[in-house]
Amino acid sequence: MPKGYNGRILRVDLTSGQMQAEEPGEVLYRTYLGGGGLASYYLLRELGPGVDPLSPENILIFASNVISGAPIAGMTRFTVAAKSPLTGAYGEAEAGGFWGPELKFAGFDALIITGKAPKPCYLWIKDGVAQIRPAETIWGLETGPAQEAIQSELGEKRARIALIGPAGENRVRYACVVNELKHVNGRTGMGAVMGSKNLKAIAVRGTQKLALHDPEKLRELSRNLAELIARHGPNKVLRKLGTSNLIVPLNNQGILPTRNFRTGFFASAEKISGEQMAETILKGDESCYACAVRCKRAVRVSSGPYATSEKYGGPEYETLGSLGSLLCIDDLEAISKGNELCNRYTLDTISTGVAIGFAMECFEAGLLGPADTEGIDFRFGNPEAMLKGIEWIAYRKPGLGDLLADGVKIAAAKIGGGSEAFALHIKGQELPMHDPRGKIGVGLSYALSPTGADHVRAPHDTPFQAPGPNLERIAPLGILEPVPARETGPRKARNFTYLQFVWSLYESLGVCNFVAGPVWALTLTDLVEVVQAITGWETSLWELLKVGERAVTMARVFNLREGFGRKDDTLPDRLFAPLESGALKGVGIDRREFEDLLTLYYEAMGWDPRDGVPTRGKLAELNLFWLDDFVKAKRSKDTPQVGAT
């Protein structure tokens, strides 16, 4: 093996306060790369099944990867992973910004955090030295003041800080982790796990540079990429409008989630669009480490009830959907305020919006009343309801706040009365703002994501509907013909399976899917060269996609151990029902076709189609045979095992 990469992992036991660094060796790095791959490896190895996610026994992992920190756009993301308190399944969320690279500059690829601190604390890592420091005076603060307090206490203005606000401390099941107040590990409640461990923040600062195998080559790749980004059409749109560029086209396609997914058409969509934002409250664009895309928004509302500070960034498309169209709210300033509150409290904006939408639908159906809402009119379209709801959830205000803080699945079970139909979740995680009725691949992605409904586990199929540049970009996968977004059947199963490997690879490599891959500037082939230039490995798209597939399978095994199976890989009933208006009015997903797609997918993955249990041979093929003992018990007794020992 070329001695191309070796990094360090820091173990932190909060119960005892002991810390230890280890070097797992190059073969492990090359096999799992980092991020989701590395995190699921350690969770499977070290976390037993059945653990309460909010107990000290849960393990919390912060994982960068083998390429983050290199001076090239779009490869800065890091993963926070643990068993999820929202779903009880595998939990994982990525964030961009500068924190991930900084962790590497500070000398570590990943942190494995166990136990629970006796008192609130934070972790401080600088240039290879780690400290657990008391956080009693900081506990309870919103993210802004907490970050300031830590930087000031450390005397390190340049410390990068990932932390939680009140929602994390209060163990809201979908509390997120925020770094630098605006980059968010959003989904699956990783902030609640931090809170449960009495861990307020992780501050990092480092001056080590990442060792590059071929600096000259990387410089060339980085320069080319920057030039490409500047002239690549889709990236130019992203820079101009951010992810909010999607509002208008998705609304036109009839799949902008509106009124808690009853329809995909929002009459006031233009009022919450990226174009509208650019003309009104946009203060500037922002970026992650070394990135030329600059897709992030910073907005400011100077005065009035929705005064918002740009230091908390600005709403992404997902937030414009979840706090906007989903709730039939068309006031961009109110949405921006809601976004700011979520970042101050560390609430995932998607789950928060869906929880509030659930409450609104319950309210309109008479399952909740003014007595539950302090007299606030909790119907769709009311910004006050949205903003109050956020606050109540973050602080688990007794009553509706506390109820919604556990997510819509638990809330609906408590409310009953048919409210389950309004609870838009999969495996307990609330739906993101893409309606699968217009793009079947998204439905598969939602149903099959190990983290519950999640929009970053596989790409949408819309970009690949027609011959053209996007299709050429996925040709290295062997996908040579366009497949319409609403097509079901074997071609869709194939494309989804392969693209899912790509997305899974991104999560293990910290790659942003607005820079690399099928739609954006950097091609899959370029990405292989980037990994090679940084690590020195003569790798290939084959090897890298197999890491992606490996990570998908590991997360599957994690969930099987926790009792999840095929029954959980489905969509809420509402998505099988027709859309009520818009371009796709009357369109729902065919349940039988969807089930057949799932079967094809399981089989394509080498999983038993009854419950998605990987075969022994598939584990062997993926170099995961060490999981065979975990999986054995899950295999049905009637599974064919001719000749097997």
Add this chain to the structure above:
Amino acid sequence: MPKGYNGRILRVDLTSGQMQAEEPGEVLYRTYLGGGGLASYYLLRELGPGVDPLSPENILIFASNVISGAPIAGMTRFTVAAKSPLTGAYGEAEAGGFWGPELKFAGFDALIITGKAPKPCYLWIKDGVAQIRPAETIWGLETGPAQEAIQSELGEKRARIALIGPAGENRVRYACVVNELKHVNGRTGMGAVMGSKNLKAIAVRGTQKLALHDPEKLRELSRNLAELIARHGPNKVLRKLGTSNLIVPLNNQGILPTRNFRTGFFASAEKISGEQMAETILKGDESCYACAVRCKRAVRVSSGPYATSEKYGGPEYETLGSLGSLLCIDDLEAISKGNELCNRYTLDTISTGVAIGFAMECFEAGLLGPADTEGIDFRFGNPEAMLKGIEWIAYRKPGLGDLLADGVKIAAAKIGGGSEAFALHIKGQELPMHDPRGKIGVGLSYALSPTGADHVRAPHDTPFQAPGPNLERIAPLGILEPVPARETGPRKARNFTYLQFVWSLYESLGVCNFVAGPVWALTLTDLVEVVQAITGWETSLWELLKVGERAVTMARVFNLREGFGRKDDTLPDRLFAPLESGALKGVGIDRREFEDLLTLYYEAMGWDPRDGVPTRGKLAELNLFWLDDFVKAKRSKDTPQVGAT
């Protein structure tokens, strides 16, 4: 899609004499590439199950591929494929030389030959124009005179001719196809299929150059490769000694097949070694089109009973084994004579040697006697028996010749009396000269090859036993750790599965495994670049290996249709028994471990472990869902199909 490649396929119906060219389009070429991939596609599409391989209904395909003909070393091989008369299963054999590129210069990628000519004929293709010409005066000639007669009749000294001799005409079930008297499509009896169609030869001549997408890049790759070959250790050995360099090391390892596989040690091995050949009868080295390796031998024996002409080339390692050590014959001149006879008659030297070894063991066991052998002492070690045997087989001499001409499986069934134990075959095809008891991967390769026992369907594992350059060369597959040759279990299943995809890719791309891939000069990554420079496709190792996997699965489906299943994927009993002498004395293969390996392999392939039937999802994943109807009937009724339509 980039308009990077488009080629033509010629259909020849010998019954009617009609011919037609067609352009299947770029997507088909990119999906199947050529060779085995393209051939199995057309056989599955157009050849129904249950056809008698020697009837006019069989379809005979000669297939080059999308890269052959480009001026670069090691990519010249072409495939002949049909249902095999030796096994009744998928039949396929590759050959090097100049014929494959010449077919492309003549304007065609492949020939699809159907029906049966009313009288002996040959096919003449020149620069896009094809002719069926009478061959009555040539029928019956050995290859040398036949080739001369055709060239002289055409007035084309430079016509490249693939043809059959008496063995093909007489439908010896393992008759081969020879081009330019020494390059051989050896296995599975494709020469007999030619004979059954009254097709004596295919002569090709072309002056068209292959269109190159990026000639400059290809020139650079070709130049680099030539330089690399000149200094790459393993290639240097090949040039000096040819494949016969293997005799001494394999004998030292105790796995040089000897005395019909009873032992792996031949006391006189050095007398038939590459070194010995180089010092005595070697007349020169020879090469295929554009190749700098020059691994081929030409030998001359000037006088005596074994006088041999160099125009028939010289024995490869396989022939030195099958006509040498296997029969305990240590006379290099006699072996060379045997090799010449096989090329004159068009007999596969491997099957021929194993058939004679079978007869020798029967003779020693008293199941055959002097009355069967014209009084010749048919015991191991007698060159006269070997040479007479070859002649008798080629002409199906009534009695022993006719018996052996059907292969050892049929012969043993006729002789009975326990002779089945001496019949070293799998699915009816005789074993090549590698003993799986010393390298388990070879055992898997033999058992699983769709063509029956075959040594070119997957690599030997020996080169990857230790860390070092060979291991680095397979690292792009994600294989990062050495696996000992005799190890069984999941790591072996994984390595075999991946390496089999590589070998299968070679068969579809016409790539020689002495130039590209794991051991030799050209790396897998280079190969991707070569394909790209020639075709203009931005391809990847992922896409190319999936073509390899696709071809493996198509051949599997072909065999399933013909009634083959798990029961046929095994080794002869002798290989489970211990070797009688040599370095591995006492070593046999553990049957239970081997069965478990097979199960892991089926599952890794997405095949039902009971009979190796691909799942619907695997067919979908490989873009082979068009085969689902063929496979449906084969799926056991109790196969889990939850949710399937």
